[in-house]
Amino acid sequence: MKIFKLCLVVVFAIALTAFAVKTDAKGYTVGDIATDFSLQNIDGKKVSLADYKEARGFIVIFTCNTCPYSVAYEDRIVALDKKYASKGYPVIAIMPNDTDLKPGDNIDAMRARAKAKGFTFPYLLDEGQDIYPQYGATKTPHVYVLQKTKKGNEVKYIGAIDDNYKDADAVNERYTEAAVNSLLKGEEIKNPQTRAIGCSIKVKS
Amino acid sequence: MKLILFVLSLCVLSCNNSETHTAKSAPTNAKVNTVMTSANNYKLDVYDYNGLAPLINKKDDQVHVVNFWATWCAPCVKELPYFEVINTQYKNEGVEVLLVSLDFPKDYETKLKSFILKHNITSKVVALDDTDQNRWITAIDQSWSGALPATIIYKGDKRNFYEQSFTQKELETELKQFLK
Numbered sequence: 202m203k204i205f206k207l208c209l210v211v212v213f214a215i216a217l218t219a220f221a222v223k224t225d226a227k228g229y230t231v232g233d234i235a236t237d238f239s240l241q242n243i244d245g246k247k248v249s250l251a252d253y254k255e256a257r258g259f260i261v262i263f264t265c266n267t268c269p270y271s272v273a274y275e276d277r278i279v280a281l282d283k284k285y286a287s288k289g290y291p292v293i294a295i296m297p298n299d300t301d302l303k304p305g306d307n308i309d310a311m312r313a314r315a316k317a318k319g320f321t322f323p324y325l326l327d328e329g330q331d332i333y334p335q336y337g338a339t340k341t342p343h344v345y346v347l348q349k350t351k352k353g354n355e356v357k358y359i360g361a362i363d364d365n366y367k368d369a370d371a372v373n374e375r376y377t378e379a380a381v382n383s384l385l386k387g388e389e390i391k392n393p394q395t396r397a398i399g400c401s402i403k404v405k406s
Numbered sequence: 407m408k409l410i411l412f413v414l415s416l417c418v419l420s421c422n423n424s425e426t427h428t429a430k431s432a433p434t435n436a437k438v439n440t441v442m443t444s445a446n447n448y449k450l451d452v453y454d455y456n457g458l459a460p461l462i463n464k465k466d467d468q469v470h471v472v473n474f475w476a477t478w479c480a481p482c483v484k485e486l487p488y489f490e491v492i493n494t495q496y497k498n499e500g501v502e503v504l505l506v507s508l509d510f511p512k513d514y515e516t517k518l519k520s521f522i523l524k525h526n527i528t529s530k531v532v533a534l535d536d537t538d539q540n541r542w543i544t545a546i547d548q549s550w551s552g553a554l555p556a557t558i559i560y561k562g563d564k565r566n567f568y569e570q571s572f573t574q575k576e577l578e579t580e581l582k583q584f585l586k
Contacts, residue, residue, distance in 0.1 A: 269476075339551040340551060340554075366537065392540075395540045397552050398543070400553070401553040402553075403480075
């Protein structure tokens with residue numbers, strides 16, 4: 202009987218694991234715990250979320266050099282970091298594309314772009330394209346706001362930076378800012394998930 | 407509407423203007439801008455989502471293939487010829503292709519129109535210019551994260567949405583589900 206029970210437990214555990222893997226493939230939803238990583242920055246050093254002892258959370262943005270939507274948001278991403286890094290929510294930018302398919306997104310091009318635009322945050326290469334599928338990023342730019350909790354870095358917001366890709370001056374709703382502001386105040390996030398057009402992440406077929 | 411456009415194009419031709427921008431407000435919230443250039447005389451209709459919605463929800467007997475793309479989107483440009491093939495080869499089987507460009511408005515003249523002419527695109531092309539993406543992306547399909555390219559194939563109430571790139575074969579396989 203004991204063996205039978207043990208078997209049941211094992212089967213149940215396998216079923217759970219299988220289910221978890223399946224969920225991961227689709228990426229995170231709000232409330233999930235985001236994985237940490239160790240990715241190469243444009244200065245050659247490895248960066249992990251765990252390096253940020255003082256941070257209260259993170260604004261993780263999957264972005265790249267070659268997507269016009271990402272380019273349209275570069276200044277606004279810098280502004281987000283300048284505004285929120287000191288409040289405990291630094292921007293961590295991750296470039297998810299295959300660099301053979303998009304040479305304009307390779308580490309040298311990333312370094313040049315970061316310098317030209319005055320990036321104040323790490324710009325990491327998702328080498329091996331291992332991290333973005335776990336988050337469930339499908340396009341650039343794609344934002345994940347994380348909050349440090351006892352359980353880990355909890356996903357609090359997924360989606361767009363704001364509601365106007367064309368014109369930063371004509372923005373009505375700053376979704377990412379609103380999400381971080383709510384976290385800072387300890388309030389509910391009004392729009393925890395938003396959508397925007399972006400460039401599909403480039404993967405070898 | 408077609409009559410108005412026809413009259414307008416006559417006017418443009420007879421006036422021999424180098425360029426005319428016409429904005430018309432339909433009775434609904436829909437907006438249609440028609441940009442014409444006599445140099446190539448290519449007419450591009452520009453819609454907001456309310457204007458586009460009737461074009462991607464037609465209740466006729468045709469099979470509609472709607473592809474969301476942009477000239478800056480490499481995988482979109484790669485698969486565009488496959489949609490062109492569908493448009494010509496399946497026309498007689500009641501298939502209609504609509505290419506919805508998400509190019510930036512500043513690029514309509516310089517990039518989009520020249521692309522259409524250079525590649526001899528025969529499918530109908532319209533442009534969607536609506537910044538409230540958070541509203542219309544989910545209105546087009548709940549599952550769409552917003553990545554390009556994306557495609558809808560529909561006939562009446564049967565409707566499939568694809569947030570992916572196609573090969574010619576894959577596209578035809580999906581289309582054939584609707585031709586039975």
